[in-house]
Amino acid sequence: MIDRLLHHLIPLARVAVAYSGGVDSTLVLKASLDALGTENVIALLAVSPSLPQSEKDEAITLAQQLGARLELLPTEEVNDPAYQANAPNRCYFCKDHVYRALRQFAEQNGIVHVLDGMNAEDTLDVRPGRAAARELKILSPLHDLGFSKQDVRHLAKALGLPNWDKPAAACLASRVPYGTSVTPKLLSQIERAEAALFDLGFRELRVRHHGDVARLEVPEADMLPALQQREAITTALRATGYIYITLDLAGLRTGSMNEVLKARSA
Structure with missing residues (x-):
């Protein structure tokens, strides 16, 4: 290969x-x-x-x-x-x-x-x-x-690349619903929110931005740990400006913001 x-x-x-x-x-x-x-x-x-x-x-x-x-x-x-x-x-x-x-x-x-x-x-x-x-x-x-x-x-x-198993990443704008204006201030909020969760020990995640709501996506294996740390997560994300914190039961998936486009075209 x-x-x-x-x-x-x-x-x-x-x-x-x-x-x-x-x-x-x-x-x-x-x-x-x-x-x-x-x-x-x-x-x-x-x-x-x-x-x-x-x-x-x-x-x-x-x-x-x-x-x-x-x-x-x-x-x-x-x-x-x-x-x-x-x-x-x-x-x-x-x-x-x-x-x-x-x-x-x-x-x-x-x-x-x-x-x-x-x-x-x-x-x-x-x-x-x-x-x-x-x-x-x-x-x-x-x-x-x-x-x-x-x-x-x-x-x-x-080939011995140290990042061979690194989780897939995407630009911070991919966390913002279509139609919501993307600004440096908003991107900074999302970055700080995700950094806070990395500090809590999560390796794969997305903080999807919905105004006052942070919709947290983690892999299925991390859902129980997320619930067990719900107070710490809530405190961390509220400190970045979110009021309501939710855990998406569908789990982490790539391009979840595109699901609305697929639903509209169905």
Whole structure:
């Protein structure tokens, strides 16, 4: 499997990798380094209020461990009225800003190819941002080779990547219902709420924002521990500005804010 990926990357010669510190983009970065050498690879991390500080710090540390060159690129999607409006295609405007920033940096440094970490299963959910990737000619080697999420984790583990079992992450704006304006202040509230729960020992979670209500999603295995710590959770989330705290009995799932779109189209 790794040979297929390396052979796919070698003809590209020099690449910039849209890097987030997640397992997918880390695998692409590691494979690119192995295939092309550190002098021909640069990792680009888009930084904005939608990226939690903890995720930024972890991504920086991991890039250093891999010996990769890393550039932090501030992006301005949160200042775009189309992004702030938070329509169902919000992700398009986000990725348009991010990929344009990455593409501009790459071109200024004589790099033709920009890679991302989309895998073969990432198209199964609502992902308007893929249109921006196509428009800006971003390459997705894991998708093109048909690598599933399980394939990615298996290969990342085989290569010794320390984040091979890292839970999937998403930008903080994914916690906000469509139609609710996305602002840096709101994103900060969500970030602080989730950080407080990480401090309580939870590893996988989402705090979905519904005005005064925080809807907590955790895996089924963490529901009982969440109930057992309900007082601590309530205190922590109220300290970040929420009044009502709920535990979603459906559990943690990717893209739960898209469920309303699917219900409306049914």
